[in-house]
Every structure is written in structure tokens, then in C-alpha cells.
Amino acid sequence: MERVRLGIMGGTFNPIHLGHLMIAEEARQVFDLEQVLFIPSYMTPNKEVHGATAQQRLEMTRLATADNPYFMVSDLEMHRQGPSYTVDTIHYLQDHYGDRYSFYFISGTDTIQDLHNWNQPEEILRLCHVIGATRPDGTAGIDPVIESFGDLGKHILRLPVPTMDISSTELRRRLQTGRSVRYMIPPPVLDYIRKNGIYQCTVQN
Numbered sequence: 001m002e003r004v005r006l007g008i009m010g011g012t013f014n015p016i017h018l019g020h021l022m023i024a025e026e027a028r029q030v031f032d033l034e035q036v037l038f039i040p041s042y043m044t045p046n047k048e049v050h051g052a053t054a055q056q057r058l059e060m061t062r063l064a065t066a067d068n069p070y071f072m073v074s075d076l077e078m079h080r081q082g083p084s085y086t087v088d089t090i091h092y093l094q095d096h097y098g099d100r101y102s103f104y105f106i107s108g109t110d111t112i113q114d115l116h117n118w119n120q121p122e123e124i125l126r127l128c129h130v131i132g133a134t135r136p137d138g139t140a141g142i143d144p145v146i147e148s149f150g151d152l153g154k155h156i157l158r159l160p161v162p163t164m165d166i167s168s169t170e171l172r173r174r175l176q177t178g179r180s181v182r183y184m185i186p187p188p189v190l191d192y193i194r195k196n197g198i199y200q201c202t203v204q205n
């Protein structure tokens with residue numbers, strides 16, 4: 001029996017931007033994924049998160065994905081609370097969806113470069129595929145990481161995408177200093193940021 005392929009787009013999404021949406025859509029089509037489940041982290045391991053609350057990051061993710069019938073949003077990491085370890089999320093999804101499904105965790109190549117520092121990376125690679133979409137930040141060369149995992153390395157998949165030099169860090173800076181973020185953040189997300197005064201936003205439109 002062929003398994004249904006489900007994409008998992010994990011992220012801090014502080015805020016969500018077109019880079020995230022673009023790699024999720026590319027992964028969906030290239031790997032023939034039935035749907036992509038966006039899962040905003042409650043507490044991202046190894047990262048300090050400032051600016052928006054977890055609930056606001058979840059809401060922005062909902063607004064950004066609402067117009068794509070292949071995208072869904074899950075609040076499972078919000079409910080679990082504590083550090084959002086991916087291995088726990090994949091275990092939960094396996095229990096929840098059963099073995100009719102196979103999972104594809106979508107990420108950028110910077111994330112792949114850091115995989116050895118994650119909680120139980122080998123277990124993650126046993127449970128799912130991890131997709132590394134090219135990021136124009138010098139992290140594209142993931143072959144050494146793939147090799148370092150031995151046989152499990154075959155579960156890391158390369159995804160060449162049109163590189164987009166956008167990051168949430170740069171967007172937070174722009175929002176605070178009034179530089180335009182148009183064409184980088186979906187309009188409903190920018191509206192939400194302005195209405196709720198997130199990131200000390202001074203952008204007018």
C-alpha cells in the first residue's frame with residue numbers, strides 16, 4: 001500500500017514570510033505531498049524568541065496560509081508547551097495519523113547544517129524524511145551533513161528552490177525601522193502586525 005505523504009513545515013514564524021510559504025509550496029509539488037501542515041513552535045530549541053507571543057505567531061501562520069487549500073496549521077506544539085522538540089512532534093503525528101502516512105519535514109539548508117545539535121537527530125531521520133531547501137546564506141552545501149549520518153543520510157533530501165534572501169530577523173528589523181516589507185510578508189499578516197503593534201512596527205503600508 002502506497003503511503004500518503006504529509007509535509008510538515010516547522011518554524012518559529014516570527015513572523016512568517018514568503019520564504020517559508022515558497023519552500024512549503026515547492027516541497028509539496030516536487031515531493032508530491034498530499035498536504036503541508038504548518039506547525040509554529042511554542043518554544044524553539046536553541047533560539048531566543050522576542051517580539052511576538054506564541055499565540056500571535058500561530059495566528060499569523062493561520063492568516064498567511066488561509067488561501068492555499070493544500071496548507072493546514074496545527075497548534076499541537078502550543079498545546080504541548082515546553083521546548084518544541086521535533087522528535088516529539090513526529091512521534092505525536094505518527095500516533096495520531098497511523099502508519100498509512102509518511103512524513104516529510106520541510107526546512108532550509110541552515111537547519112540541516114545544524115541537525116546534529118538537535119534532540120535525537122538519528123531518531124528523526126528514522127521516522128521521517130527531512131527536506132533541505134536551498135537558502136542563499138552560504139549553507140547550501142549539505143553533502144557533508146548527509147554523509148555524516150551514514151545510511152540514515154538518505155533520508156535527507158535536497159530541494160533546489162529559487163533562493164530568496166528573506167529572514168524573519170531582517171523583517172523584524174525592517175518593521176521596526178519603517179522599511180517596506182511589501183512583497184515579503186502576506187498582506188493579512190502585515191495588517192495583523194500593525195493592528196496589534198507587534199515588533200514596534202512603524203511601517204505604514
Ligand SMILES: Nc1ncnc2c1ncn2[C@@H]1O[C@H](COP(=O)(O)OP(=O)(O)OP(=O)(O)O)[C@@H](O)[C@H]1O
Binds near residue numbers: 109166
Ligand atoms: N528564505 C528562506 N529560504 C529557505 N528556507 C527558509 C527561508 N526562511 C526560512 N527558511 C526555513 O524555514 C524554517 C523556519 O524558519 P524560521 O521560522 O526560523 O525563519 P527564519 O527566517 O530563519 O527566522 P530568524 O531570522 O528569526 O532566524 C527553517 O527551516 C528555515 O531554514
Ligand SMILES: O=C(O)c1ccc[n+]([C@@H]2O[C@H](COP(=O)([O-])O)[C@@H](O)[C@H]2O)c1
Binds near residue numbers: 044046086107
Ligand atoms: O528538535 C530539536 O532539537 C530542534 C532544534 C532546532 C529547531 N527545531 C525545529 O526546527 C524548526 C525550525 O526551527 P527554526 O529555529 O529555524 O525556527 C522548528 O519547528 C523547530 O522547533 C527542532
